[in-house]
Amino acid sequence: xxxxxxxxxxxxxxxxxxxxxxxxxxxxxxxxxxxxxxxxxxxxxxxxxxxxxxxxxxxxxxxxxxxxxxxxxxxxxxxxxxxxxxxxxxxxxxxxxxxxxxxxxxxxxxxxxxxxxxxxxxxxxxxxxxxxxxxxxxxxxxxxxxxxxxxxxxxxxxxxxxxxxxxxxxxxxxxxxxxxxxxxxxxxx
Amino acid sequence: xxxxxxxxxxxxxxxxxxxxxxxxxxxxxxxxxxxxxxxxxxxxxxxxxxxxxxxxxxxxxxxxxxxxxxxxxxxxxxxxxxxxxxxxxxxxxxxxxxxxxxxxxxxxxxxxxxxxxxxxxxxxxxxxxxxxxxxxxxxxxxxxxxxxxxxxxxxxxxxxxxxxxxxxxxxxxxxxxxxxxxxxxxxxxxxxxxxxxxxxxxxxxxxxxxxxxxxxxxxxxxxxxxxxxxxxxxxxxxxxxxxxxxxxxxxxxxxxxxxxxxxxxxxxxxxxxxxxxxxxxxxxxxx
Numbered sequence: 038x039x040x041x042x043x044x045x046x047x048x049x050x051x052x053x054x055x056x057x058x059x060x061x062x063x064x065x066x067x068x069x070x071x072x073x074x075x076x077x078x079x080x081x082x083x084x085x086x087x088x089x090x091x092x093x094x095x096x097x098x099x100x101x102x103x104x105x106x107x108x109x110x111x112x113x114x115x116x117x118x119x120x121x122x123x124x125x126x127x128x129x130x131x132x133x134x135x136x137x138x139x140x141x142x143x144x145x146x147x148x149x150x151x152x153x154x155x156x157x158x159x160x161x162x163x164x165x166x167x168x169x170x171x172x173x174x175x176x177x178x179x180x181x182x183x184x185x186x187x188x189x190x191x192x193x194x195x196x197x198x199x200x201x202x203x204x205x206x207x208x209x210x211x212x213x214x215x216x217x218x219x220x221x222x223x224x225x226x
Numbered sequence: 227x228x229x230x231x232x233x234x235x236x237x238x239x240x241x242x243x244x245x246x247x248x249x250x251x252x253x254x255x256x257x258x259x260x261x262x263x264x265x266x267x268x269x270x271x272x273x274x275x276x277x278x279x280x281x282x283x284x285x286x287x288x289x290x291x292x293x294x295x296x297x298x299x300x301x302x303x304x305x306x307x308x309x310x311x312x313x314x315x316x317x318x319x320x321x322x323x324x325x326x327x328x329x330x331x332x333x334x335x336x337x338x339x340x341x342x343x344x345x346x347x348x349x350x351x352x353x354x355x356x357x358x359x360x361x362x363x364x365x366x367x368x369x370x371x372x373x374x375x376x377x378x379x380x381x382x383x384x385x386x387x388x389x390x391x392x393x394x395x396x397x398x399x400x401x402x403x404x405x406x407x408x409x410x411x412x413x414x415x416x417x418x419x420x421x422x423x424x425x426x427x428x429x430x431x432x433x434x435x436x437x438x439x440x441x442x443x444x445x446x447x448x449x450x451x452x453x454x455x456x457x458x459x460x461x462x463x464x465x466x467x468x469x470x471x472x473x474x475x476x477x478x479x480x481x482x483x484x485x486x487x488x489x490x491x492x493x494x495x496x497x498x499x500x501x502x503x504x505x506x507x508x509x510x511x512x513x
């Protein structure tokens with residue numbers, strides 16, 4: 038009986054440990070976007086994107102605070118938060134999805150692994166099903182994931198008033214770069 | 227069975243786990259006011275670092291002056307200023323007012339800014355120190371021997387809170403010092419308490435209101451003074467903010483609109499006024 042219990046405890050802890058090992062994490066992911074028009078370019082960086090990547094299942098999750106976008110044009114930051122994405126009302130943007138046809142062995146090989154991630158992207162309180170291409174690569178103790186895609190602001194019901202319509206693009210290119218490290222439960226700063 | 231049970235908490239929702247992991251320390255509360263002025267009075271807002279504001283204020287003549295004066299539009303008092311954000315919390319400004327040919331310069335800093343999150347702060351506090359100098363020629367040249375007597379000063383502690391995205395309120399205790407007053411009985415130092423607010427009713431328009439209570443109003447010689455009350459509308463269009471309002475104050479600088487307002491709401495002595503703000507970004511923030 039005692040042996041059985043020990044085995045059980047061992048089994049549980051090993052499963053938990055294994056499970057923890059499959060999770061990779063970052064709290065300092067980078068996202069960049071630019072609204073390009075002939076009149077003005079408005080761009081912003083975000084350096085505090087949080088993300089989990091489950092290397093066993095290929096699941097990915099991202100979250101970011103809209104207010105933490107740093108604009109090169111300071112006034113744009115206020116307009117972005119106050120008028121367009123309404124950051125008080127919808128403080129976060131998030132994504133949850135999975136790599137299509139995920140093959141863990143290909144990631145562990147250390148070569149570049151072109152992937153397509155499918156999932157739900159939520160911005161401005163509106164969730165849309167998206168599928169975007171990217172590349173992941175494991176090098177030593179890091180996994181680097183990059184992706185470039187575009188967002189149609191109309192999809193997320195972000196309204197641009199007519200008066201500034203020629204200054205704000207409706208198609209926004211976005212670049213994502215994540216450097217994941219193995220997840221440790223207590224890695225708060 | 228057992229394995230799936232153990233796996234659940236970690237795997238079920240990566241997003242929920244993320245929310246636990248990624249908690250922001252401080253989220254600043256932006257746009258307590260959309261302009262650097264509530265109406266006449268400075269708001270807690272200032273230009274962000276690297277931004278230059280060209281601010282134009284205009285007050286027309288008395289609305290009740292009749293058709294021949296085109297309801298006050300023939301006459302006006304105005305103030306132009308350039309206001310620059312050295313950093314996100316420090317602004318300097320230089321301006322010129324038409325009434326009595328005043329120049330003014332000010333420093334505005336915001337040591338405390340409202341924020342949410344782990345280190346939250348319920349209020350924004352901005353301090354304004356301003357000097358105003360008249361260059362008007364006195365009727366008798368012997369009056370103006372000493373340049374120091376041409377100066378007035380204003381110090382304000384602006385305390386504001388954005389209660390909701392649609393509601394911001396500001397308290398503005400104000401100390402004014404005038405180096406030259408009309409009679410020996412007139413106090414050089416005056417205290418006034420201002421209150422102001424902004425009520426946003428569409429994403430780009432807001433109702434604004436502002437009132438100053440001048441403590442020693444009745445001690446001032448000359449025409450009776452009234453506490454300035456203004457009611458207006460903020461209209462935002464991209465990099466402009468347009469403010470249009472009704473006020474009983476004709477002049478624009480602090481020492482004057484607070485202490486020298488002779489128009490009365492009761493008698494209908496009102497002025498239509500507007501402020502236009504145009505912002506230029508001189509230095510873009512580094513990546």
